[in-house]
Amino acid sequence: MNDAAAKRYDVAVIGAGMAGMAAALFAAERGLSCVQIGSGGGILFASGLLDLLAVHPVAEHRLWPSPFDALAALAREQPGHPLARVDAASVRTAFQTFVAALTSAGMPYAPLGERNSHVITSIGTVKTSFGVPLTMVAGVEALERRLPCLLVDFRGLREFSARQIVETLAGDWPALRHQHIDFPGFESVPELYAAHLARALENRQTGERTIALIKPMLGEARAVGLPALLGLSRSSEVHAAFELGLGVPVFEIPTMPTSVPGLRLLGALEAAVAARGVTRRQLCSVRALTFEGSVATLELEGAPVAERVQASAVVLATGRFSGRGLTADRQSVRESLLDLPVQQPASREGWHERDFLDPAGHAINRAGLKTDDAWRPLDANGEPAWEKLFAIGSILAEQDWMREKCGSGLAIATAWAATDVIAGSDPQSRKSGKAGG
Ligand SMILES: Cc1cc2nc3c(=O)[nH]c(=O)nc-3n(C[C@H](O)[C@H](O)[C@H](O)COP(=O)(O)OP(=O)(O)OC[C@H]3O[C@@H](n4cnc5c(N)ncnc54)[C@H](O)[C@@H]3O)c2cc1C
Structure with a gap:
């Protein structure tokens, strides 16, 4: 040429x-x-x-x-x-x-201010960062105010353990609880991957079934944390549906790489x-x-x-x-x-x-x-x-x-x-x- x-x-x-x-x-x-x-x-x-x-x-x-x-x-x-x-x-x-x-x-962020935010990670440490996706932002306030909060994970999802996060943070955050549920439709699958679940949650029925499983577990919780898999390309929509269905702020916690938010x-x-x-x-x-x-x-x-x-x-x-x-x-x-x-x-x-x-x-x-x-x-x-x-x-x-x-x-x-x-x-x-x- x-x-x-x-x-x-x-x-x-x-x-x-x-x-x-x-x-x-x-x-x-x-x-x-x-x-x-x-x-x-x-x-x-x-x-x-x-x-x-x-x-x-x-x-x-x-x-x-x-x-x-x-x-x-x-x-x-x-x-x-x-x-x-x-x-x-x-x-x-x-x-x-x-x-x-x-x-x-289609990937909205919280308005940028002058300050860094603190965000819970998948291993229960706290990360200091500046730009926070809207799907994660309720976790910043929950952590800051140590709100009564429920963390949920899914059986078979190895890259994320709500229990580990709670065990790491509970000393300083007594109102933090965890629950473990089956992912609807994947009950018999031994190993789950966040990207597959994220895509599955873009199906409205799967989302509604997941919300229905979590809702009775809420108790006093004023916020719910989930692994970052609330939709792949339609995360705003899926996140909004979870907040509406559960009636409390919902936040995602970034999982290990390769992560759904990275995608x-x-x-x-x-x-x-x-x-x-x-x-x-x-x-x-x-x-x-x-x-x-x-x-x-x-x-x-x-x-x-x-x-x-x-x-x-x-x-x-x-x-x-x-x-x-x-x-x-x-x-x-x-x-x-x-x-x-x-x-x-x-x-x-x-x-x-x-x-x-x-x-x-x-x-x-x-x-x-x-x-x-x-x-x-x-x-x-x-x-x-x-x-x-x-x-x-x-x-x-x-x-x-x-x-x-x-x-x-x-x-x-x-x-x-x-x-x-x-x-x-x-x-x-x-x-x-x-x-x-
Ligand atoms: C594990 C991990 C976690 C991270 N977590 C965070 C985080 O929490 N917050 C955050 O802000 N950032 C995070 N980052 C991202 C980080 O901000 C960026 O990866 C980093 O800033 C480097 O970006 P870069 O574009 O300079 O280089 P790279 O991301 O390395 O990109 C280099 C690019 O150059 C291309 N390239 C090289 N040679 C050629 C060539 N000859 N022709 C054409 N293309 C070429 C490569 O293919 C690649 O696309 C993370 C990254 C990693 C790896």
């Missing part, structure tokens, strides 16, 4: 994890034509909760009630952290835009970018990326026929080791696509601390790409590798998103900041006045 046949876009986003999806969404909202290449990334494993920043500094495991106070502390104490380089107003707008898109794609999140993001006209090459990956003058050419593999696309700007959102954006051999960590320099310890001995559970984490988890102020990854001379190549999300250096509980925040904020730069430098989008922020 020659270049004349290659379709040209304003932006090509490489990667379809949280960062790639956010970049495609924001680019399209700003009026830029966009092609996105790659499959689901870590989204499938996500809980549906959108972390912004909960822990800083990692070594002290200090938890912050307000993610914006945490961001301010991060900016003072660790200015090289990618999240510290996005101003708070942009972070707010980015989250609002992202959540509004999810809500209109919903991926579905909603796919719908949101499709609705905004993003061209997607889901089953492909970028095999090679070259730059000539002001045009980047991407060679795709994995499609039925070899394809080449061109773009004026490229966003690298290829993730870390699990996403395949970074690879490691015995000596060093490498960036997989362009062999860009990776900021990392001088030798392998520096990758890990002696203690696996070292509270400060490990240097390898902070390895990644260095960028300039415009989110352009640097070459070996410390210069932008290409004028219109941008790097976002977990491939960036100087962050440890798992320990800092900032996975979605890092993805969404850096996607916003990079697309802002791209839109600002694109005369077409400036003219259309679509650049938000």
Whole structure:
């Protein structure tokens, strides 16, 4: 295929994890034509909760009630952290835009305030997060006020035990009870999976039979918690039917990965970018990326026929080791696509601390790409590798998103900041006045 046949876009986003999806969404909202290449990334494993920043500094495991106070502390104490380089107003707008898109794609979130929320997990720990799906939000209040509350699980669903949650939390929450029921229609199935049950609950009769089983168990309960399986693509509808049928607030508790909220999140993001006209090459990956003058050419593999696309700007959102954006051999960590320099310890001995559970984490988890102020990854001379190549999300250096509980925040904020730069430098989008922020 020659270049004349290659379709040209304003932006090509490489990667379809949280960062790639956010970049495609924001680019399209700003009026830029966009092609996105790659499959689901870590989204499938996500809980549906959108972390912004909960822990800083990692070594002290200090938890912050307000993610914006945490961001301010991060900016003072660790200015090289990618999240510290996005101003708070942009972070707010980015989250609002992202959540509004999810809500209109059928995965509604509670209004975003200034504070983190506390959410019960499937093992009875409490997770601090920022964006909470509406189906989970009643659990935040139930936990905060230690309301009389009934948790229900299903015989055969191994990934979720209401009893374990109650045993873990009961010392501090005496009014928490649990019950175990058969899932209607699946009574003789020994092993159940959340995604199957979620789909089954989209059948109205199955929902009504489940509600009828739970209702006599309510007693004093002022809220009911269930594993996160209240519908797959119609969760709002199923959740509302449970609240109406039971007559008390109902909340979902995220289950272990791969979780139903992860599936919903991926579905909603796919719908949101499709609705905004993003061209997607889901089953492909970028095999090679070259730059000539002001045009980047991407060679795709994995499609039925070899394809080449061109773009004026490229966003690298290829993730870390699990996403395949970074690879490691015995000596060093490498960036997989362009062999860009990776900021990392001088030798392998520096990758890990002696203690696996070292509270400060490990240097390898902070390895990644260095960028300039415009989110352009640097070459070996410390210069932008290409004028219109941008790097976002977990491939960036100087962050440890798992320990800092900032996975979605890092993805969404850096996607916003990079697309802002791209839109600002694109005369077409400036003219259309679509650049938000
Ligand atoms: C177990 C688990 C739990 C999580 N829980 C939460 C949570 O509770 N709250 C929260 O906020 N976030 C959570 N997350 C999600 C997390 O926020 C994001 O996964 C993280 O921010 C990384 O996103 P990313 O887009 O940078 O990378 P990834 O998700 O790794 O995505 C990288 C993408 O790049 C693609 N790619 C790589 N190379 C190429 C190539 N050459 N061509 C095309 N595509 C390519 C990959 O296929 C993938 O689509 C969780 C993730 C995991 C794994």
